[in-house]
Amino acid sequence: MDPSPLGSVDKALLTLDALGHAGATGASLAELAAEVGANKSTLHRTLAALRHRGYAEQTDDGVYRLGPAILALGSSYLAEENLPALLRPALEALRSEVDELVHLGVLAGREVVYLDKIEPQRPVRVWSAVGRRRPASTTALGRALLAAGPLRSDDGTDVxxxxxxxxxxxxxxxxxxxxxxxxxHRTGIATETEENEPGIACAAVAVLRAGRPVAAVSITAPVERMTGPAHDARTTALTEVLPRHLPPGLTVARPTAR
Incomplete structure (x- = not known):
């Protein structure tokens, strides 16, 4: 790896990485110094600067851990207005794999809001628009988000x-x-068949960060292309192709049983 153009900044970033690896229990100054590869006096000054800005904190027993400012950075990164740009490469890769209409959506109260869409080369007989809202309970996008979030359970009976x-x-x-x-919940894939548009079916997966849904991605196609082997190929693309193109830290919901 090429050396950092600014060593002090690189040391601060490596320290944040080390704090992230330490998790909620944190790490001592000596442990952090060993992982970062810095002497304790230098690292102490780096940690003091991170504490000053809220990116690190120190407990009463002297252990260091990540500070609350890190949460604000993560929230800004995955803010609704940023998701289309962040996830577009993944949406385009999915569309290229299946050549079907691909949607990105998020949960807004009881509805799903469509944030982005990638059109296929071949025609799809369904009206779609960015900004459209639909009841979460009737769409594959919404069901994927509900199953991974507000209504998560093994069988739906304990909600x-x-x-x-x-x-x-x-x-x-x-x-x-x-x-x-x-x-x-069982398969990782949410579906909807002709509940919103005659002749049209959808399959969707929730996009997760640290186990929590931040968005969902769906494939929309005529029913005849969403049954049998064709359906299997499209759901496989959702669970195997899509995750390979997601930004670091994001993944998709996985089956809980086979």
């Missing part, structure tokens, strides 16, 4: 009734939603 009922709309039943969420 509090009030929490579950809040997402119900006239066009879906409680039984249908529970079944859809249980399948999404």
């Amino acid at each position: 509090p009734h009030e929490a579950f009922a809040a997402y119900l709309v006239e066009t879906t039943t409680a039984d249908r939603l529970r079944e859809a969420l249980a399948a999404a």
Whole structure:
């Protein structure tokens, strides 16, 4: 690896990496110095600067750990307005693999908001627009997000009734939603078939950071291209192609059972 153009900044960044590896329990000055490769007096000054800006903190027993300013950086990085640019390479790779309409969405209350879309080369008979909102309970995007987040459970039966009922709309039943969420949790893939557009089906996965959903990505196609081997090829692309192109720290929901 080429040497850093500014050693002091590089040392601070390496220190942040070391604090991240230490986790919530933190690390002593000696442990951090050994990992960073710096003497303790120099590293002490680096840690003092990080503490001053809130990127590190020191406990009463002298252990260092990451500070709250790190959370603000992570939140800014994955802010809704940044997600389309961050995830577009992954969306384009997915579209290239399956040549179907690909959507990116996030949960906004009880609805899904479509943040981005990548059109296929071949026509898809469905209307779609960035900024569109749909009930989360009726879309593959929304079901993927609900199954990985607010309504996460093994089988949908242990979700509090009030929490579950809040997402119900006239066009879906409680039984249908529970079944859809249980399948999404079990397989990692949420689906919807002709519930929003005749002849159109969708499959989606939640995009996770530290186990929490930040967005969802879906493939939308005519029903005949979402059954049998064609369906398997598209869901495989969601679980294998998409993750390879996500930014570091992001992954997709995985099956809990086979």
